[in-house]
Amino acid sequence: MPNRIPKAQADLGDLALHEGGAMLLRRAIAPLREGDLLEICGGSSELVEQLPAWCRQQGHRYLPLNKGAGFHWIERGASDPPLIRPAQELAETAEPAWGLAPRGATVEAGGPAFSFPLRRKREVWAEELDAIRQQAANNQWSLIRDISWNALPRLAPELEIAVSQAMTFLTENEFAALYIPARFLARIHPHYREVLEVLAFQVTDEARHAEAFTRRAEAGGTGLGTTANSGQLSLHTLLEESEFTTAVFLLCVMGEGTFLTLLQFLEENAPDPVTAALMRYAHRDEARHVAFGVSHLRYVLQREPERRPALAAAVERRSRLLASISGLSPYVHDALVILAGGGLSPEQVREGARRVAVLHREMDRARSERLQALGFSAEEAVRLSAHHTKNFM
Ligand SMILES: [Fe+2]
Numbered sequence: 001m002p003n004r005i006p007k008a009q010a011d012l013g014d015l016a017l018h019e020g021g022a023m024l025l026r027r028a029i030a031p032l033r034e035g036d037l038l039e040i041c042g043g044s045s046e047l048v049e050q051l052p053a054w055c056r057q058q059g060h061r062y063l064p065l066n067k068g069a070g071f072h073w074i075e076r077g078a079s080d081p082p083l084i085r086p087a088q089e090l091a092e093t094a095e096p097a098w099g100l101a102p103r104g105a106t107v108e109a110g111g112p113a114f115s116f117p118l119r120r121k122r123e124v125w126a127e128e129l130d131a132i133r134q135q136a137a138n139n140q141w142s143l144i145r146d147i148s149w150n151a152l153p154r155l156a157p158e159l160e161i162a163v164s165q166a167m168t169f170l171t172e173n174e175f176a177a178l179y180i181p182a183r184f185l186a187r188i189h190p191h192y193r194e195v196l197e198v199l200a201f202q203v204t205d206e207a208r209h210a211e212a213f214t215r216r217a218e219a220g221g222t223g224l225g226t227t228a229n230s231g232q233l234s235l236h237t238l239l240e241e242s243e244f245t246t247a248v249f250l251l252c253v254m255g256e257g258t259f260l261t262l263l264q265f266l267e268e269n270a271p272d273p274v275t276a277a278l279m280r281y282a283h284r285d286e287a288r289h290v291a292f293g294v295s296h297l298r299y300v301l302q303r304e305p306e307r308r309p310a311l312a313a314a315v316e317r318r319s320r321l322l323a324s325i326s327g328l329s330p331y332v333h334d335a336l337v338i339l340a341g342g343g344l345s346p347e348q349v350r351e352g353a354r355r356v357a358v359l360h361r362e363m364d365r366a367r368s369e370r371l372q373a374l375g376f377s378a379e380e381a382v383r384l385s386a387h388h389t390k391n392f393m
């Protein structure tokens with residue numbers, strides 16, 4: 001090959017290509033341009049056969065050389081696939097062709113286009129994601145390590161049955177709260193991985209809550225209570241919601257927001273330390289889920305305030321669908337009254353019913369406040385809160 005000067009050299013020592021020589025070769029050839037020469041020196045006798053084959057496979061040209069044994073030339077071809085450089089910073093829109101590449105990575109072009117329907121930042125983002133993720137990571141708890149199950153006393157039968165009924169109701173709701181983020185998780189583009197992480201923690205939290213509440217019901221010996229149609233109908237309308245922001249609004253702001261008040265009530269009125277501890281831990285997790293909901297809604301509404309009426313309409317639509325439900329299921333209502341009153345005597349029932357009435361007012365007040373914090377007018381907030389499902393979630 002007269003008149004041509006190699007642009008670079010690669011010393012393979014005595015490595016054959018399958019012994020790691022191919023890696024050294026790839027690194028040496030990568031910075032060269034199409035048509036540049038690479039000179040290879042190597043002592044392995046296998047290179048004479050391996051190099052021409054490797055060049056054919058990689059799209060380069062092997063050039064015969066009379067320089068002597070142990071020296072070879074390769075002319076670089078143009079076989080590298082073109083590269084895409086996705087946005088290194090958060091983009092407003094993520095491209096399907098970025099696929100599963102982590103944000104910041106370079107991507108070979110020509111890969112499959114993944115279908116992630118939620119690929120606009122505005123559809124999924126929230127400002128406080130970092131703080132929420134950090135809290136979620138720090139506050140994971142274990143129902144084996146952190147709950148003293150042997151501190152569970154033998155309760156009066158009416159109290160134990162009431163606890164089990166409350167746990168049954170909570171668990172149904174935990175399943176809804178698990179399925180909704182889980183379903184949306186798979187639709188969100190990985191460019192917005194912080195959202196995926198927050199939702200993944202949420203799913204883990206709900207799975208733990210479901211397990212904890214079921215276990216508490218079983219631990220007392222009476223087993224689980226009854227699931228009412230009214231509760232299931234209410235959750236069914238929630239699971240049907242197909243739009244992410246609306247689902248987050250209904251679940252995390254309206255539903256889990258209401259559950260914060262319920263969990264606090266159950267902690268205060270728990271007849272045993274195990275139930276109280278479970279309510280306390282679950283409340284801490286739910287506060288985080290509500291924080292994500294409020295933060296996401298704030299992000300969306302700051303940019304698209306015109307979406308507020310559609311969110312209000314979603315609450316009203318649910319209310320119409322649930323018009324046949326007159327109120328909270330008697331199973332749940334009665335259990336709350338017994339727990340709050342401490343028993344079944346008329347005096348206890350009077351006190352329990354009074355406290356449950358206060359609970360409803362407190363839930364309503366907290367919902368209205370939360371709605372106003374999202375920019376709904378006081379009047380609208382009161383009206384929407386009143387339309388919220390009587391089954392709390
Ligand atoms: Fe939960």
Ligand SMILES: [Fe+2]
Pocket residue numbers: 177206256285286289
């Ligand atoms: Fe939750």
